[in-house]
Amino acid sequence: MSARSRSTRSLFADHPQIFVVLATFFVIMVIYAAQLVDLQAVRPERYRDLAEDQSTATRPIAGYRGRLLDREGFVLAASTPTQQIIADPQLVEDPQWTASLLAPLLETEASDLETRLLPASPRDRYNVVATTADAQALAGIRELVADEESSGAFTGIVIRPQEDRLYPAGELARPVIGRVDPDERGRSGLELQYDDILRGTSGIEKYERGRFGSISVGERSVQPAVRGYDLTLTLDHRIQFGTEAILQDTCETLGARSASAIVSDPRTGEVYAMASVERTSEITCGVASYNRAAIDTFEPGSVMKVVSFAAAADSLDYRADDELMVPESVWVSDKEFFDHPGHEDQLMTLSDAMGQSSNVATITLAQQMGSQTYYEYATAFGFGQLTGLDLKGESRGRLRAPAEWKGSDAGSIVIGQGMTVNLMQLAGAFNTVGNNGRFTPLRLVVDSATPADQPQVISPEAASETLAMLTAVTGDAGTGAKARIEGYSVAGKTGTAWKVFDNGSGKLTYGTENDRRYLTTFGGLVPAEAPELTVVLVVDEPRTATSATTAAAPAFAKIAQYALRVLNIAPAGGDDDVPGWRETRARVRGTPAIAQDGPRASATSDEEAPEEPSETSESAAPPAELPAEDTTESSG
The missing domain is CATH 3.90.1310.10 (Penicillin-binding protein 2a (Domain 2))
Structure with a gap:
């Protein structure tokens, strides 16, 4: 063995720590080499991303x-750029100092700002102090942040851009x-x-x-x-504003629970106004908390007779001046239906029967065409199904097929009892009559095209005859005389229904003469000869007037007259028949005001009526408190 080898072995033997140092150095070099390989060859993108x-x-x-x-x-809704001033309460050093600097710029109380700068809990790290679009205020805040003397007050404060939705x-x-x-x-x-x-x-x-x-x-x-x-x-803000104002006044005057209306063009289905108001206090009503016209369902009462008479005109070739033998009463199963006021057997033209809202004539026509035929026409008019507007929460109402009818349903349903509808469905039905019998879906967006293949629900001739029948409703002897508009012919139909409710016994009932709850409706078309405007409305639980004759019909006249002015619709008779109120103000330009808001109410859905309500027929005498001019109306 050489002297050098012995010397080396002696060195490691005498100084083992040198071996440890060299081994450690070697391991470190290997690790560094591995890191370099990883950095340069294996994962270079990761480190480039970290650097970036x-x-x-x-x-x-x-x-x-x-x-x-x-x-x-x-503009009904628009967004505008704003800035949010956000604080981390854990980093704000002196909330009182910061609030005192911000308050003059934001035109608010320093005490309110100080509260928002304080942590609500030990873990609170995010508070919105204020939101502003004031460029001058924001510039002032940035100047304070840049100033050495005041910058310390804004530790933990950031400004974040956002947008606010405004409703002008x-x-x-x-x-x-x-x-x-x-x-x-x-x-x-x-x-x-x-x-x-x-x-x-x-x-x-x-x-x-x-x-x-x-x-x-x-x-x-x-x-x-x-x-x-x-x-x-498709909404017109002027008509929307006028409709809401009239409904609000109607709701307050009549002491009603709520009121809704839809104003539309029967030829295109375009909706000019869809308004809902509800009671907000004992004496006031305000804009509803949800779209009652789409969501609420109700038994329509006699306004549904438009379907029976239109179906009879189409399927049985009846004309408005044709006579029909109308008996004193008619039996359906175990129920006897009367007209109010009562009469002996007599001949009536279909116009007179419609004008007087004859229950017996309506049921007689339905019996002649058959329950299945009536049901097919009712569904073709849009009842019992969605309208196609796809509004959130829209209800389809309840229209049972004839196979599900029981007892006297064949008499009750055709006069608007034992079924439910929403107001949009009523608007669609009256639009169909006013559009030469073609069903036109309601539209709320201008760019949505009117379907080219509009279903022909009834013939144009049947639609014309139905309009003639509906015109008798607003005649001197009709139930809707108070819906007349000076200078215009009005085709319409009243409806007064008893509401189903729980009287405390756990069962649904129509109540008694002492505690009935009423719902009044009116649907109409103007001008009757060539309709350009449809207005349908419902007044829920009116207290000072409980019939469509005195509650819904006058409100219809006000809304329709206002819309006729705004749209500059002339009477069908020509310039000689132009009413004075239209000559003096041919076109209205209105600016909406902020309507009173009401508390949120729970939406009513399709509340099922009892299968066999004890008072669903017309056999009972009308309540004593009904005005004399309304005694021809269906009380159910």
Whole structure:
């Protein structure tokens, strides 16, 4: 063995720590080599991304939500850029000092701001202090942040851009338009239904940053924001405003629980107004908390007789001046139905029978055509099914097939009892009569095309005869005389129904003469000779007037006359018949005011009526408190 080998072995033997040091050094070198291989060959992208994240930053670019416009271009809903002032309460050093600096700029009380700057809990790290779109206030805040003397007050304070949804007309058409949540996503109404179209897509700006913020000469890239689409509605803000105002006055005057109305064009189905109001206190009514015209269902009463008479004109070739033998009463199963006031057997023209709202004549016509035929016409008119508007919560009502009818249902259903409808379905039915018998779906969006293949529910001749019959309702002897409008012929139908309710016994009932609850309706077309306007409305639980003759018909006349002015619709008779009120003001330009809002009420859904209600027929005498002019109306 050589002297060098012995010397080396002696060195390691005498100094083993040297071996440990060398071994450690070797291991470290291997680890470093492995890291270099990983960095350069195995995962280079990961480290490049980490470096980029540290040297770049992004900021969002708001993609503003599209506007909702009425048919005249009036803005019903729009988004505007604002700035949110956000605090991390754990980092704010002196909330009182910060609040005192912000209060003059935001024009608010310092004490309110101080409360929002204080943590609500030990883990509270996020509080929205204020939201403002005031450019001057924001500039003032940024000056304070840049000032060395005051910058310390803004530790933990950040300003974040956002957008706010504004409704320039306040509560106008709120149940239809709906609202959005704080993140600008549709929460109700058309805002929810068309959320995908209205909602914009946010953009992103990516920029190079240094220790003191963005680098002006650094790299910068922008992914542009995409603004949501505007949506033009068929609503007319002037007619909507007038309709809501008239309904509110009607609701308050009659002491009603609620009232709803739809104003539309029978030729296109375009809805000019869809309004709902409800009671907010003992003496006031305000804009409803939900769209009652789409969601609430009710027994329509005699307004449904329009279907029976139209079906008879189409299937049995009846004309308005044809005579029908109307007996004193008619039996259906174990129920006897009468007219009110009663009469002996007599001949009536169909116009007279419609004008006097004859229950016996209606049931007689339904018996002649058969229950299945009546049912087919009722469904063709749109009852018992959705309207196609796809409104959130829309109800389809309840119209049972003849195979499910029991007892006296064949008599009750044809006069609007033992079934339920919503107001949109009634609007569609009257539109059909006014559109030469063609069914036209309701429309709320201008760009939605009217279907080319409109179903022909009844023939044009039958529709013309039905209009003639409905015109008798607003004649001197008709139940809807108070729906007349000076200078115009009006074709319409009244309806007074008893509401089903739980009287405390746990069973549904129509009540007694002492505690009945009424629901009144009116549907009408103007001008009757060539309809250009449809108005249907319902007044729920009126107290000071409990019939359609005195509750719903006058409200119809007011709404229709207002809409005729706004739309500049002339009487069908020509210029010689132009009423004085139309000559003096041919076109109305209105500016909506903020309507009074009411507390949220629970929506009523399809409440099933009892299968065999004890008072579903017309055999009982009308309540004593009904006005004399309404005694021809169906009390059910």
